[in-house]
Amino acid sequence: MDKICSFCGKSDIVKKKVQYIYKKEDKFMVINNVPCDECSYCGERYYHADVLKQIEREFDDLVNGKRKAKIEVAVPVEEYAELVS
Numbered sequence: 001m002d003k004i005c006s007f008c009g010k011s012d013i014v015k016k017k018v019q020y021i022y023k024k025e026d027k028f029m030v031i032n033n034v035p036c037d038e039c040s041y042c043g044e045r046y047y048h049a050d051v052l053k054q055i056e057r058e059f060d061d062l063v064n065g066k067r068k069a070k071i072e073v074a075v076p077v078e079e080y081a082e083l084v085s
């Protein structure tokens with residue numbers, strides 16, 4: 001049985017590996033190659049609950065200093081009202 005996209009109702013769901021950005025308060029974590037199901041019609045992505053739990057645990061470990069991320073990058077932060085271009 002094909003899965004149906006609960007967003008647009010089409011059944012064009014494909015397995016993909018994508019970049020996932022986890023955000024909690026003012027902190028971000030980027031995880032590459034996260035498995036998900038993506039609707040090829042509207043682009044809605046569906047993640048397995050276990051995948052999301054694992055990402056959350058990893059994030060907590062990083063925030064609590066239990067683990068260090070493989071790569072850390074500085075992210076520019078701007079206020080929209082102060083943009084000049």
Ligand SMILES: [Zn+2]
Pocket residue numbers: 005006007008009010039040041042043044
């Ligand atoms: Zn869809």
